[in-house]
Amino acid sequence: MKGVLLVNLGSPDSPTPKDVKPYLDEFLMDERVIDAPKWLRTILVRGIILQTRPKKSAEAYAKIWWEEGSPLIVLSERFTNKLKQHTQMPVALGMRYGTMTIKSALQELKDKGVDDVLLVPLYPHYAMSSFETVVVKVLEDQQKFFPQMSVTTLPAFYKNPDYIQALSESIKEGLQDFDYDHILFSYHGIPERHIRKSDPTNYHCKIDGSCCKINSVAHNTCYRHQVYDTTEMVKAYLGLPEEQVSSSFQSRLAGDPWLKPYTDYEFERLAKEGKKRLAVITPAFVSDCLETLEEIAMEGKEQFLEAGGENYKHIPCMNDNDAWVQVMAKWVNEWERTGLLDVTPST
Ligand SMILES: C=CC1=C(C)c2cc3[nH]c(cc4nc(cc5[nH]c(cc1n2)c(C)c5CCC(=O)O)C(CCC(=O)O)=C4C)c(C)c3C=C
Numbered sequence: 001m002k003g004v005l006l007v008n009l010g011s012p013d014s015p016t017p018k019d020v021k022p023y024l025d026e027f028l029m030d031e032r033v034i035d036a037p038k039w040l041r042t043i044l045v046r047g048i049i050l051q052t053r054p055k056k057s058a059e060a061y062a063k064i065w066w067e068e069g070s071p072l073i074v075l076s077e078r079f080t081n082k083l084k085q086h087t088q089m090p091v092a093l094g095m096r097y098g099t100m101t102i103k104s105a106l107q108e109l110k111d112k113g114v115d116d117v118l119l120v121p122l123y124p125h126y127a128m129s130s131f132e133t134v135v136v137k138v139l140e141d142q143q144k145f146f147p148q149m150s151v152t153t154l155p156a157f158y159k160n161p162d163y164i165q166a167l168s169e170s171i172k173e174g175l176q177d178f179d180y181d182h183i184l185f186s187y188h189g190i191p192e193r194h195i196r197k198s199d200p201t202n203y204h205c206k207i208d209g210s211c212c213k214i215n216s217v218a219h220n221t222c223y224r225h226q227v228y229d230t231t232e233m234v235k236a237y238l239g240l241p242e243e244q245v246s247s248s249f250q251s252r253l254a255g256d257p258w259l260k261p262y263t264d265y266e267f268e269r270l271a272k273e274g275k276k277r278l279a280v281i282t283p284a285f286v287s288d289c290l291e292t293l294e295e296i297a298m299e300g301k302e303q304f305l306e307a308g309g310e311n312y313k314h315i316p317c318m319n320d321n322d323a324w325v326q327v328m329a330k331w332v333n334e335w336e337r338t339g340l341l342d343v344t345p346s347t
C-alpha cells in the first residue's frame with residue numbers, strides 16, 4: 001500500500017536553552033550542515049557554538065513561539081492535516097531534527113499498512129544541508145528499521161509551474177494592501193563551499209550566475225541556480241519589472257563565505273538607494289519559522305527602517321494555504337495513480 005511521508009526541518013521542544021541545546025547539537029553535528037571532519041565539527045559545535053548559541057536562540061524562539069508550539073511544527077501539522085483530506089493514502093509528518101522523528105513517522109505509516117512510501121522533503125530547493133540530509137536520514141532509518149518498505153523521493157519542485165502559480169498568487173495576496181517600491185526574495189543562505197561540493201561535474205558552478213544559462217546536470221543539485229530560477233519564474237508570472245525585484249541570502253553563520261548578497265546588507269543598500277517601501281518574501285521556506293518570523297519579520301524590519309526605509313512587510317510563506325495543499329495533493333495523487341513524479345520540467 002502507498003503512503004506519503006512529509007519531512008520538514010524541526011524545532012526544539014520549547015523556547016528554552018535546555019531544549020534548544022540538544023536540538024542545535026543534533027542539527028549542527030549533521031555532517032551535511034557543518035561539513036568539517038568529525039573532530040573539528042565537535043570542537044566547533046560543542047566547544048564553541050553551543051557554549052553561547054542556545055541562550056541566544058532560545059530568546060529568539062521565545063519571541064515567535066505560539067501557544068500551540070513552534071510555528072514551523074504547527075504550520076507543518078496544519079498542512080499535513082489538510083493534505084489528508086485530499087488523498088486516500090495515509091500521510092505522516094516527521095522532522096529531520098528534534099523529537100518528532102522520521103522513524104516514528106515511518107512507524108505510523110507502517111502501522112497503517114504502508115510499504116511503498118513517497119518521501120516529500122518540504123523544501124522547494126536542493127541543498128545538502130536541507131533536502132539531501134532528509135533523503136539520507138530517511139533511507140538510513142528505512143534500511144535499519146523498515147527493510148520491507150520502499151522509498152521514492154519527490155524531487156525539488158522549485159520551478160514546477162503549479163508551485164510557481166500557488167507561490168505567486170500567495171505573494172499577490174500578501175501585496176494587496178501594501179504599496180511597495182521593491183520586493184526582496186530572501187532565501188536561506190548556505191556556505192559557497194556547499195555549492196561546489198554538490199556540483200557532480202566538479203567544474204560547472206561559478207557561484208556568480210555566469211554558469212546558469214549553460215545547460216548542466218549540476219543544476220539538479222545547485223541551490224543557487226534553483227533559487228534564482230524561482231525568483232525569475234515568480235517575476236515572470238506576476239509581471240514584475242526587473243528593477244523592482246532582487247534576491248539575497250539570510251541566516252549565515254560566521255566563518256567561510258556564504259552565498260551573496262547577504263540579506264542584512266541588502267536592507268541597507270536598498271534603503272540608501274532610495275527604496276522606501278520594501279516587501280520581503282522568503283520562498284526557501286514553505287512554512288513560517290524562526291528564520292522568517294524573527295529574522296525577517298522582526299529584525300529585518302528594524303534594520304530596514306534604521307537604514308532609512310519607511311515601510312516594510314514580510315509576506316508570509318504558503319503555510320497551509322489551500323492552493324498549495326491542492327498542488328501537493330495533485331503531485332501525490334498522480335504518483336499514487338501512475339507511479340510518476342513529473343514535478344521538475346527540464347526547460
Ligand atoms: C531552506 C532550507 C534551509 C537550509 C538550506 C539551511 C541551511 C543551514 N542552516 C544552518 C543553521 C541554522 N538554521 C537554523 C534554523 C532554520 N534553518 C532552516 C532551514 C534551512 N537551513 C529553518 C526552516 C530553520 C528554522 C527552524 C525553526 O525551528 O523555526 C538554526 C537554528 C536557529 C538559530 O540558532 O538561528 C541554525 C543554527 C546552517 C549552518 C545551514 C547550512 C550549512
Ligand SMILES: [Fe+2]
Binds near residue numbers: 188251
Ligand atoms: Fe538553517
Ligand SMILES: [Fe+2]
Binds near residue numbers: 213218219222
Ligand atoms: Fe550553473
